[in-house]
Amino acid sequence: MTKVIDANMHWLPDTLFTDETLREAMMDCIPRQHGIHVRMEAIPGKNLNQIIIEEPKGFVNINYAEGQYNIESQLEDMDKAGIDQAVFRIPVWQEWLNLETSKRINDGLADYISRSNGRFTALAVAPPWGDKATLTEVERCIDQLGFKGVQLACKYGDIYLDDEAFFPYFEFLNDRKLPAVVHHTPLPVDYGSILSFNNQRRQYGRCIAQGTAVGRELFSGLFDRFPELRLSHSMLGGGFFAFVDMLVPQPRHSYGDAVDRFDTGQSKLREQLRKNLFFDISGPPQWGKKQLECAIEVLGEDNILYGASYPIRKDWFFDGVPTVQALDISDGAKTKILGGNAQKLFGI
Template sequence: MVIDANMYWVPESLFTNEEVLARFVGEAPQDESTRVYLKDEGGVRQVVVEKPAGYPALNYAQGDYVLERMLADMDEAGVDVAVLKVPGANEWMSLDTCKFFNDGMAEYARLSGGRMVPLAVIPALDFTPACAAELGRCLGELGFAGVQLCSHYGDKYLDDPAFAPLFECLNEHGATVYVHHVPVPVDCASIVAYNNLRRSYGRVQDQVTAVGRELFSDFFERYPRIRMVHSMLGGAFFAVSEMLLPKPSKRADAVQRFQTDDGQLAARLREHVFFEMSHAQPWGAEQLACAVKALGADHVVFGTSYPVRREWLLDGPAFVRGLGLSEQDEALVLGGNARALYNLS
């Protein structure tokens, strides 16, 4: 089974229903941090998210989220199941809008015959009993595979005590949580003016910060039943994992400058943190193979960020098969890990 664990979804009515569009845009901050608006380009309507204002970060395009086209592209790619998620906008969506999105994803899942499995969207801050009820509805009645969150909300990363009510509820459910990068990290002033630094490296910086804060805090002691799946390979975490989790020095040093790992950090990483690639090809074959080797094939999850670039879905499985992994490791990356994390039958 090949599973795309990162397929984007927004309702097509977002581009045609003025009431839905007004509510969606109206809930965004619309200040220096964020601007959301509708534009037409080449006959295609787009909802554009600038983050910060003046710098495009996300584009949702009309026609990209038509069920029949999505299923046809999955067929062409040889993808059996897709995990649906909302890219980025859940940072500010109200409970009513989250319910609207959850209902829409549930309908796609039904019409797809089980080939699409959603992740619930839920307000993360000000987590009320009504939010807890919606979370329970999604994980129970609607049969969702897990929950999706942003890596930070405003200037708060997920280990902040402000999110305690949410994570206490998630821990009770033993939920798998997909953590999607925010288009730019909290501290972005030095990169925001440069398009590729902002749109690519900014996401990497945001994710490695989020993963590191979870590992170095008491996050998993507070929420021991939670598994976190981070996008963008955890911000290329494979490249810095050894450096961030150093072993005790083999030589005597006058000053101990680093927090060394006595095994606890590695255990948190092994038991609670998993890494979704977001899309395979942009990493390049050598880097992606290195990630699998460094993180372990049982911790790397195939995803495509479809429909950002259709080729990431259509050619993604073949790209992973070209890495030279063992048959067992290839099966884990392409579907086995997602199947276990999201309890997919």
């Protein structure tokens, strides 16, 4: 029987809405000087609160709802959805957390997974600058708390992960062969043209951010410098499968164009796409059958991880496993995607 591992389940402290000190510490990490606005307010018609993040003011990009990060309800939902094990990360906040708040998150995650009877594992969060204090915290999470890798945002402020600012951190991950999950950010660096419409901003914007990140990582030579670095991107890398043959072309044809306009100047891109880059589905039903089958064909059955972005939408979660099982792919591919690839990547 196929073991199902959800490689993209979200966790926040269940005390976030009741512990004012914790909430203020996390909210204070958000750089409001960059036009990001955060507040807590009641959910209309319900006796619950939500944390809302806008960027820029007036454009909602994130809602964190009270009551969705409870261990009993999560385990119950996992049983209903047919999920055996979950790999936890925090939703989006990776970009903003400082080291001290990261430590509180990691401690909370460690306590949470200790109460799950082996159903949960987690990824360490820390500012990705590679200083001694940060690396010490990541080592604590891996060596003492039993975490299976680290979690990153696809960009930090205006810089993506190919920037040399991240090299000390990636050198550490490369040397220790630790996988890194790259969560999407609410918006790409340049977002002015997609603000007006809710789904274009909240869904397509995340895809632009992820697709940009994947392309920059490939074309920048990041994996030449760090050949053991493995990055797993959410939302199928922003639908990167649709652009692979365009951006990473097959060997040159024989017709003899006067100018090779799309030469990448690199020969290892296809190899690195298979060895260094992985992609979680982040909600199978939202993609649709044909798109998922295309993604698997293009990116490879060894490079796609199951993930449903719980608790964003319950249909993504409860209908996710049946969506994959209904795909016209081999049983072996289904086994890999539903759990085998996550077991291999994270050493579960």
